Amino acid sequence: xxxxxxxxxxxxxxxxxxxxxxxxxxxxxxxxxxxxxxxxxxxxxxxxxxxxxxxxxxxxxxxxxxxxxxxxxxxxxxxxxxxxxxxxxxxxxxxxxxxxxxxxxxxxxxxxxxxxxxxxxxxxxxxxxxxxxxxxxxxxxxxxxxxxxxxxxxxxxxxxxxxxxxxxxxxxxxxxxxxxxxxxxxxxxxxxxxxxxxxxxxxxxxxxxxxxxxxxxxxxxxxxxxxxxxxxxxxxxxxxxxxxxxxxxxxxxxxxxxxxxxxxxxxxxxxxxxxxxxxxxxxxxxxxxxx
Amino acid sequence: xxxxxxxxxxxxxxxxxxxxxxxxxxxxxxxxxxxxxxxxxxxxxxxxxxxxxxxxxxxxxxxxxxxxxxxxxxxxxxxxxxxxxxxxxxxxxxxxxxxxxxxxxxxxxxxxxxxxxxxxxxxxxxxxxxxxxxxxxxxxxxxxxxxxxxxxxxxxxxxxxxxxxxxxxxxxxxxxxxxxxxxxxxxxxxxxxxxxxxxxxxxxxxxxxxxxxxxxxxxxxxxxxxxxxxxxxxxxxxxxxxxxxxxxxxxxxxxxxxxxxxxxxxxxxxxxxxxxxxxxxxxxxxxxxxxxxxxxxxxxxxxxxxxxxxxxxxxxxxxxxxxxxxxxxxxxxxxxxxxxxxxxxxxxxxxxxxxxxxxxxxxxxxxxxxxxxxxxxxxxxxxxxxxxxxxxxxxxxxxxxxxxxxxxxxxxxxxx
Numbered sequence: 001x002x003x004x005x006x007x008x009x010x011x012x013x014x015x016x017x018x019x020x021x022x023x024x025x026x027x028x029x030x031x032x033x034x035x036x037x038x039x040x041x042x043x044x045x046x047x048x049x050x051x052x053x054x055x056x057x058x059x060x061x062x063x064x065x066x067x068x069x070x071x072x073x074x075x076x077x078x079x080x081x082x083x084x085x086x087x088x089x090x091x092x093x094x095x096x097x098x099x100x101x102x103x104x105x106x107x108x109x110x111x112x113x114x115x116x117x118x119x120x121x122x123x124x125x126x127x128x129x130x131x132x133x134x135x136x137x138x139x140x141x142x143x144x145x146x147x148x149x150x151x152x153x154x155x156x157x158x159x160x161x162x163x164x165x166x167x168x169x170x171x172x173x174x175x176x177x178x179x180x181x182x183x184x185x186x187x188x189x190x191x192x193x194x195x196x197x198x199x200x201x202x203x204x205x206x207x208x209x210x211x212x213x214x215x216x217x218x219x220x221x222x223x224x225x226x227x228x229x230x231x232x233x234x235x236x237x238x239x240x241x242x243x244x245x246x247x248x249x250x251x252x253x254x255x256x257x258x259x260x261x262x263x264x265x266x267x268x269x270x271x272x273x274x275x276x277x278x279x280x281x282x283x284x285x286x287x288x289x290x291x
Numbered sequence: 292x293x294x295x296x297x298x299x300x301x302x303x304x305x306x307x308x309x310x311x312x313x314x315x316x317x318x319x320x321x322x323x324x325x326x327x328x329x330x331x332x333x334x335x336x337x338x339x340x341x342x343x344x345x346x347x348x349x350x351x352x353x354x355x356x357x358x359x360x361x362x363x364x365x366x367x368x369x370x371x372x373x374x375x376x377x378x379x380x381x382x383x384x385x386x387x388x389x390x391x392x393x394x395x396x397x398x399x400x401x402x403x404x405x406x407x408x409x410x411x412x413x414x415x416x417x418x419x420x421x422x423x424x425x426x427x428x429x430x431x432x433x434x435x436x437x438x439x440x441x442x443x444x445x446x447x448x449x450x451x452x453x454x455x456x457x458x459x460x461x462x463x464x465x466x467x468x469x470x471x472x473x474x475x476x477x478x479x480x481x482x483x484x485x486x487x488x489x490x491x492x493x494x495x496x497x498x499x500x501x502x503x504x505x506x507x508x509x510x511x512x513x514x515x516x517x518x519x520x521x522x523x524x525x526x527x528x529x530x531x532x533x534x535x536x537x538x539x540x541x542x543x544x545x546x547x548x549x550x551x552x553x554x555x556x557x558x559x560x561x562x563x564x565x566x567x568x569x570x571x572x573x574x575x576x577x578x579x580x581x582x583x584x585x586x587x588x589x590x591x592x593x594x595x596x597x598x599x600x601x602x603x604x605x606x607x608x609x610x611x612x613x614x615x616x617x618x619x620x621x622x623x624x625x626x627x628x629x630x631x632x633x634x635x636x637x638x639x640x641x642x643x644x645x646x647x648x649x650x651x652x653x654x655x656x657x658x659x660x661x662x663x664x665x666x667x668x669x670x671x672x673x674x675x676x677x678x679x680x681x682x683x684x685x686x687x688x689x690x691x692x693x694x695x696x697x698x699x700x701x702x703x704x705x706x707x
Contacts, residue, residue: 010509018503113329121600122333124525124551126560128674133564135537144505144537217502218529218560222330222369226500261506266497267469 003263006140011262012255013141019254020151021216023158023247024209025227026234028202031161033232034241035178036195036202038087042105043231044224045112046203050076050210051125051219052116058127065127066153069211073204080203083108084196092192109224116221124218132215150212155247157208161201162243174198178241237277239290248288252276319362320355320629322347322619323388325378325403327395330370331499331524334556335608336395338601339417340365342609343392345591346616356623364388368399372471375402383410389629392615393417395608397472404428413622413635415615416656418608420445420475423655430635431656434615436573438661439653442479446520448665448689449547449569450483452698453518460517460543464493466507467522467548476522476548492516501527504534511540518544519702525551532564536706543701546570552668553607555676562674567705569698572664573647574606575685577695581648588613588646604679614645665689667698669705 025047032040053072054065091101131145165171173194176184181191213219230253238249256276257269264272280288327336347361355361364386366378375394382388383406391407393400393416400419404426407414416422416433421441423431438444453460465480467473473496484491492514497507504527511519519542521531528551535545546568551557553572558565574582592605602609619634621643626633642651653659665688671678678684686696699705 004513007509007513011506014503014506014509021502117329117333122329122337123554123601124334124529124556124560126529126556128560133533133536135539142505142538144533146533146537147503218526218556220331220333220526222333223526230500258503258506261497261501262510265495266501266507267495269501270498 007262009141011259013143014147014262015255015258016251017144017147017151017254018258019247019251020154021147021209021212021250022230022234022254023250024150024154024205024212026231026238026250027158027161027243027246028205028209029231029235030238030241030243030246031174031202031205032199034235034239034246035174036198037178038084038092038195038199039102040105040199040202041102041228042108042112043202043206044227045109046076046079046206047210047213047227048116048219048221048224049112050207051214052120052210052221053207054211054214055120055125055127055219058129064129065211065215066129066149066208069208070153073207076207077200077204080200081196083203084199087199088192088196113221113224120221122220124220125214126218127214129215146216150215153208154212157205158243158247161205162247165243170194170197233274233277237280237287239287242287242289242291245287245289252288318359320357320359320390320623321362321364321386321388322390322392322616323364323379323382323386324392325368325375325382325394325399326365327370327399328367330368331526332370332396332398334525334554334601336368336370337599338554338596338605338609339395339612341595341599341601342588342592342605342612343616345588345595346613346620350616350620356620357627357629368394370396370399372398372402375399376406379403379406383412390619390623392619393419395612397422397475398470401425401471404431407431411631413631413638415619417612417615420472421479423657427655429639429656430631432618432635432638432652433657434611434618434650436611436647436658436662438663439655439657439659441657442475443482444479444657444661445476445571445663446479446483446547447661448571448663449520449544450480450487452569452665452688453489453544454487456543456698456700461490462492462514462516463489463518463520464511464514464516464542465491465495465520465522466493466511467496468499468501468524468527469496470499470524472550473522473524473548477520480520480522480547489518497527499524499527501530504530505538507531508534508538508540512538512542516542518542520547521545522548523550525554525557528552529557529561532561532568536564539703541701541703544569544698545702554602555604555679556602558604558679559674559676563671564706565668566671567667567669567699567702569665569667569688569702572607572666572685573611575664575666575682575687576606576680577682577685578664578687578693579682581693582610582646584646585610603676610647614643614647614650617645618643618650662690662693664693669699 032038057068058065134145136143234249238245260269260272368374397419413430418435467477528549651659667686
């Protein structure tokens with residue numbers, strides 16, 4: 001087996017770019033599942049919803065889908081607030097969040113899919129951007145803008161979420177909710193409100209990740225299901241509730257996938273990725289950067 | 292008194308039987324199938340369903356078949372093979388359908404076969420590649436024009452075109468998705484490579500949820516193949532085409548078995564990126580003269596497809612979905628009954644006139660003569676749909692009787 005420098009460099013860069021995208025689709029799960037203990041299995045459906053919102057604005061107004069998704073992220077934030085309120089009143093408040101809550105999010109997943117089918121039909125949708133067909137070349141290494149732009153915005157978003165959580169009062173309250181809700185209540189903070197806002201933040205990131213997805217590949221309403229395993233794998237590999245861990249886990253899986261595809265054949269990529277996940281869990285059960 | 296009661300009862304019985312007979316005659320003729328209405332291949336499934344509904348309306352407007360109105364009974368298989376057996380069992384046991392046809396694609400036709408065979412039903416398949424090679428079922432028929440040796444016929448045009456290049460290509464890379472259709476297409480491509488003496492320098496599959504195809508294409512490029520044969524589904528085809536552009540793939544021919552570029556969605560989304568690609572199609576406006584009756588169907592289909600949000604061109608699958616039902620219709624009318632054995636015998640024996648031309652089946656239920664078009668896209672500028680509706684952007688390379696021009700090679704010099 002030979003490892004030419006150009007191929008190795010390209011595999012690493014492609015893996016990092018892919019990892020950036022994986023981080024964007026997983027950071028919301030890291031917040032909802034890792035910090036709030038809300039098993040939002042419908043998260044990928046909101047990513048697809050984000051894709052369609054970006055698509056419709058791009059098609060009708062010609063605006064850049066990623067810029068649109070950032071501008072419209074408050075709408076997803078509000079959607080997240082509403083969803084968490086329903087979840088809280090119907091399940092969490094009654095102590096039925098474990099199994100029935102899971103069923104609730106399954107239902108949301110299917111309802112979102114069906115709604116998208118009814119509104120947009122079942123055909124594949126994709127967007128046109130000014131950079132979709134541009135590739136920068138630096139020596140032997142390719143930088144396809146279709147992946148570079150989502151990567152840059154994704155890393156900015158993930159770092160922003162991390163700074164927000166560690167450098168603001170509200171962010172620290174979210175981290176406190178993840179550790180001890182009772183202590184937070186004793187300090188006069190309403191943990192339900194904090195959880196609601198944090199859950200809304202996770203849905204807002206899903207909306208932005210949706211725009212990345214439709215820039216990278218064609219989207220149809222049921223595509224989200226294919227990302228359920230991936231988002232939870234990245235979250236667990238990185239360490240539950242660790243945003244830096246999510247970013248690192250996403251890069252590890254991205255590079256593993258890219259390297260395996262380049263040198264050993266793409267059909268081995270899932271086995272290597274999930275093998276890494278198993279190994280990490282065996283030697284460090286809390287994940288790469290989990291406590 | 293007793294005798295009077297007996298006569299009265301007998302009279303009532305005769306009257307009820309007489310009344311019941313026409314009622315039975317008015318029972319609709321039920322045709323059952325599963326169809327991908329959600330999931331990755333739903334765009335194609337829904338387009339096929341529209342074509343089948345148009346057929347049912349056309350037939351019913353003329354009084355139905357055997358004096359019975361046609362009713363389509365269908366369920367969404369979610370593009371998921373595991374749902375197919377229960378759908379076909381329900382169609383037969385609960386809905387009591389009179390006839391069965393398949394949903395769209397190899398992945399959902401194969402799991403229906405054991406049930407269909409158990410019940411000895413005649414079975415029309417809609418675009419399944421080489422499904423009957425494992426089952427050898429004598430009542431299976433396939434409307435896809437891949438020919439009596441489908442795996443070979445599917446790729447025949449690509450390889451014949453390649454081997455006519457000067458100098459002759461020496462090496463080939465094969466790549467496809469980990470799924471039923473790509474596996475069978477790659478099987479055929481391997482056989483073709485062996486037949487033509489091409490050295491296979493890359494032969495790998497990828498998982499269906501692959502996001503970035505550039506590592507795969509770089510690995511292929513590292514082997515420096517003369518030809519690259521791809522068997523992929525729509526999202527992968529888009530990923531492959533984009534990645535080929537991004538890594539600057541250099542090869543003489545690229546494409547072959549990509550599902551997706553046949554549909555308006557990918558045609559318009561990929562636009563100029565399709566230039567230079569050699570792939571298969573079942574129809575192109577450039578050979579419309581060879582399909583004299585297709586306009587009638589497309590006029591009906593295209594208006595409805597736009598409303599339903601599916602393939603507004605309808606060149607690839609819908610005409611064949613309609614033709615599949617025409618074969619069934621003509622067989623039932625000729626046989627005059629729904630006897631499955633007689634229907635199968637008739638389909639084996641006679642030629643059918645359909646919107647996609649004359650259809651005759653080989654012993655294994657495939658088309659007796661292959662007619663997949665191998666085409667090359669060129670001169671595509673921008674992403675508008677209009678350019679695809681007119682001749683001029685698709686050169687038909689094979690079969691010879693449909694050929695409209697010569698290949699432009701290598702691929703990398705004809706991308707723009």
